[in-house]
Amino acid sequence: MTKISRRNFLQTSGITISCLVAGKVVALSPAQAYARELPYKTLNLTEVATIEALAEAIVPGATEAGISHYIDSQLSVEPEDTLLMVKYLVPPPFNGFYQASLASADSMRGDKEWGELDKEQMTAMVGKIATDAVTDWQGPPASFFYFIFRSDAVDVVYGTELGSKELGIPYRAHIMPSTNW
Amino acid sequence: MDRIKQEKYDLVIVGSGASGSIVAAKAAAAGKKVLILEAGPKRGLDDLTSSQIWARRQKWNGAPVEEAGSLQIAHAFNAGYGTGGSAIHHYAVWPRLHENDFNVKSTYGKSLDWPIEYKDLQPFYDQVQSEVGISGDAKAEKWRPAGADYPMPPMPIFTQGNIIAKGFEKMGMSTSPIPLAINSQPYNDRQSCLYDGWCDAGCPIGALANPLVTYLPKAFSDGAEIRNHATVSRVLEDSGKRKVSGVEYYDAEGIAHTVLAEQVVLAAFVVQNARILLNSISARHANGLANNNDMVGRYLTTHPSNYVFALFEEETQPFIGATGGQIMCQDGYADKRAIKEAFGSYQWLAGLAVKPNDLLGFANTRPDIFGDALAPFLKRAAKHFGSMVCVGEDISDPENRITLSDSKDKFGVPIAKAVHNLSAESKAMLENAVEEGKAVLTAAGATETWSAAPFGMHHVGGTVMGTKAENSVTDGFGRCHELDNLYVVGPGVFPTTGAVNPTFTIHALALRTVEEMLKAAA
Numbered sequence: 001m002t003k004i005s006r007r008n009f010l011q012t013s014g015i016t017i018s019c020l021v022a023g024k025v026v027a028l029s030p031a032q033a034y035a036r037e038l039p040y041k042t043l044n045l046t047e048v049a050t051i052e053a054l055a056e057a058i059v060p061g062a063t064e065a066g067i068s069h070y071i072d073s074q075l076s077v078e079p080e081d082t083l084l085m086v087k088y089l090v091p092p093p094f095n096g097f098y099q100a101s102l103a104s105a106d107s108m109r110g111d112k113e114w115g116e117l118d119k120e121q122m123t124a125m126v127g128k129i130a131t132d133a134v135t136d137w138q139g140p141p142a143s144f145f146y147f148i149f150r151s152d153a154v155d156v157v158y159g160t161e162l163g164s165k166e167l168g169i170p171y172r173a174h175i176m177p178s179t180n181w
Numbered sequence: 182m183d184r185i186k187q188e189k190y191d192l193v194i195v196g197s198g199a200s201g202s203i204v205a206a207k208a209a210a211a212g213k214k215v216l217i218l219e220a221g222p223k224r225g226l227d228d229l230t231s232s233q234i235w236a237r238r239q240k241w242n243g244a245p246v247e248e249a250g251s252l253q254i255a256h257a258f259n260a261g262y263g264t265g266g267s268a269i270h271h272y273a274v275w276p277r278l279h280e281n282d283f284n285v286k287s288t289y290g291k292s293l294d295w296p297i298e299y300k301d302l303q304p305f306y307d308q309v310q311s312e313v314g315i316s317g318d319a320k321a322e323k324w325r326p327a328g329a330d331y332p333m334p335p336m337p338i339f340t341q342g343n344i345i346a347k348g349f350e351k352m353g354m355s356t357s358p359i360p361l362a363i364n365s366q367p368y369n370d371r372q373s374c375l376y377d378g379w380c381d382a383g384c385p386i387g388a389l390a391n392p393l394v395t396y397l398p399k400a401f402s403d404g405a406e407i408r409n410h411a412t413v414s415r416v417l418e419d420s421g422k423r424k425v426s427g428v429e430y431y432d433a434e435g436i437a438h439t440v441l442a443e444q445v446v447l448a449a450f451v452v453q454n455a456r457i458l459l460n461s462i463s464a465r466h467a468n469g470l471a472n473n474n475d476m477v478g479r480y481l482t483t484h485p486s487n488y489v490f491a492l493f494e495e496e497t498q499p500f501i502g503a504t505g506g507q508i509m510c511q512d513g514y515a516d517k518r519a520i521k522e523a524f525g526s527y528q529w530l531a532g533l534a535v536k537p538n539d540l541l542g543f544a545n546t547r548p549d550i551f552g553d554a555l556a557p558f559l560k561r562a563a564k565h566f567g568s569m570v571c572v573g574e575d576i577s578d579p580e581n582r583i584t585l586s587d588s589k590d591k592f593g594v595p596i597a598k599a600v601h602n603l604s605a606e607s608k609a610m611l612e613n614a615v616e617e618g619k620a621v622l623t624a625a626g627a628t629e630t631w632s633a634a635p636f637g638m639h640h641v642g643g644t645v646m647g648t649k650a651e652n653s654v655t656d657g658f659g660r661c662h663e664l665d666n667l668y669v670v671g672p673g674v675f676p677t678t679g680a681v682n683p684t685f686t687i688h689a690l691a692l693r694t695v696e697e698m699l700k701a702a703a
């Protein structure tokens with residue numbers, strides 16, 4: 001039997017996004033990937049903009065925590081390797097689930113850019129998605145997408161050691177994930 | 182796809198989780214040449230990273246299951262994959278079934294009877310309890326059926342548990358510490374719990390009884406072998422006899438192999454056990470093995486369950502303790518007909534240690550809260566939250582069943598379809614329980630209470646045991662009625678669910694099965 005008697009003493013390889021920096025492959029957390037504006041593997045820029053606008057309106061802080069790189073990286077691996085919560089709730093592949101829902105959400109902004117919508121408008125839009133009140137919504141039910149997407153955003157903001165600190169509770173890991181979230 | 186191997190073992194076990202691991206350990210200790218075929222990857226304690234995001238790696242990653250019905254079994258959440266199975270990250274709540282769970286049909290005219298009684302299982306419960314270690318307070322469990330005292334004192338009750346216990350007391354109800362297969366003190370060379378609530382991600386220090394620290398090390402030290410990424414597709418009939426000759430499995434490259442064995446044990450959990458049998462078609466068994474009476478896949482059950490949540494004025498420290506909870510109440514157990522128009526026993530598990538994120542995290546208990554209101558709610562919940570879950574009894578219904586779909590997996594094997602509907606009487610039982618739970622939390626001083634939607638906790642049935650081939654798949658030892666050397670272990674053989682978590686009973690039954698198998702082989 002392997003015995004692990006001290007906390008935090010094993011570092012496992014974490015959820016990382018690999019990229020080339022100065023000719024070397026380095027592993028970055030989604031938040032670091034966001035800060036460095038790393039390219040996306042699966043999502044297009046319209047989808048990224050939708051993710052960030054919605055996630056920020058649902059879980060403030062999600063954009064900076066790297067929500068778009070989190071979803072992009074987890075949709076870019078084989079479905080069986082993904083860490084997104086969606087894997088409990090719908091059969092693979094998962095790209096269609098996100099892409100159809102994001103396209104529906106994107107069409108809600110009309111001619112405006114996401115940045116042109118104020119807080120009140122974003123709140124109203126999220127409220128409609130959460131309660132299936134969007135006409136012409138294509139893809140999985142809007143409220144189901146909302147539930148999973150909100151959970152993704154909670155993952156990156158509060159499902160980490162930093163997130164626990166923010167909530168004022170101890171993380172107390174046995175084995176610390178090697179990235180910060 | 183080529184068949185490149187033909188090997189011979191005394192015993193092939195399909196699946197390395199709760200049930201497969203104990204069978205492997207006992208058979209290997211008896212000198213049998215044992216091979217475990219495990220569909221998922223190799224896992225060790227150092228894979229159990231403390232993160233609710235990382236914990237998702239351990240969930241089911243095999244062929245998807247098509248689901249339908251009003252209370253679906255949530256296969257991908259409830260099933261594990263890889264060495265140790267679902268049991269690697271189960272919460273170790275280990276109560277026993279009660280005497281009245283074994284004769285539901287004869288007492289109430291519904292569900293099924295078991296072909297055995299509590300007293301047949303009691304010595305096996307006692308043996309497993311002593312080998313694995315359970316922390317509990319037998320005297321405080323006034324509902325507990327006869328059995329040896331727990332080998333370890335109960336786990337401590339922390340603030341959340343104490344607060345909620347007062348609510349039960351005010352309502353005139355009883356509580357006890359939950360019997361947990363977690364070390365409240367060092368036991369069997371395994372250290373004690375640190376009460377940090379990481380059980381769902383898997384306990385890497387060995388305090389919680391998962392197969393990686395209980396029966397698998399014993400099995401391997403006595404010579405059992407395990408082959409990972411080995412997905413069994415069929416059990417092979419020994420033509421012309423009431424016997425099977427071995428199994429067929431696919432490796433990670435999609436190459437088919439045959440392994441011959443004197444005895445075969447299916448320990449691949451509820452849905453996959455049924456799927457393997459249904460897919461084991463031969464000239465004599467056009468509907469699959471052990472299925473001449475169309476019983477394989479029938480009586481699929483789950484524990485109809487419901488959470489209730491609360492916020493308290495005082496700090497509850499909900500991050501402390503084990504994920505399975507601190508206190509238990511089984512006042513709703515003895516009379517399955519106690520509530521008008523409802524049916525089924527139920528128990529409460531309360532004072533669960535919670536994390537902020539994931540399906541069962543406290544953020545998801547209020548999905549309606551978002552935007553600026555979210556952080557204040559989460560900060561309050563992080564310190565003032567309380568929760569309890571009602572685990573209810575299902576009604577065994579032959580129409581709730583596992584069948585084969587027309588869709589196939591990557592090996593060309595039909596995937597499983599699982600249909601599970603909640604009966605009106607079970608729904609009424611849950612609705613009553615939710616009201617009771619909210620009343621308990623209010624009596625405990627909650628400033629607000631709320632509940633979630635009903636859900637199916639645990640998988641049970643599909644290959645039920647019974648008295649004859651016309652009403653069941655296996656006999657009381659888990660041996661298939663129609664095949665003398667094919668056995669099924671795990672919760673799939675339970676004819677009824679009872680209202681307690683199944684893994685202690687899974688171990689006790691599997692121990693009884695392997696002892697019988699060893700006798701039969703001798």
Ligand SMILES: Cc1cc2nc3c(=O)[nH]c(=O)nc-3n(C[C@H](O)[C@H](O)[C@H](O)COP(=O)(O)OP(=O)(O)OC[C@H]3O[C@@H](n4cnc5c(N)ncnc54)[C@H](O)[C@@H]3O)c2cc1C
Nearest residue numbers: 196198199200220266267268272273274413671682683684
């Ligand atoms: C989050 C969670 C918490 C739980 N908490 C509790 C609890 O507190 N108390 C309790 O009593 N129970 C609990 N359970 C339930 C418990 O984990 C299961 O009931 C138990 O593990 C079932 O044992 P098993 O041996 O039948 O299956 P498992 O332990 O799941 O093992 C089955 C194994 O078979 C493998 N397999 C499947 N198909 C094939 C195939 N075709 N070929 C080869 N291998 C295959 C799987 O990969 C898996 O490793 C919990 C479950 C979950 C998911």
Ligand code: SF4
Nearest residue numbers: 374375377378380384
């Ligand atoms: S609470 Fe105890 S049993 Fe659960 S993971 Fe922590 S140490 Fe292990």
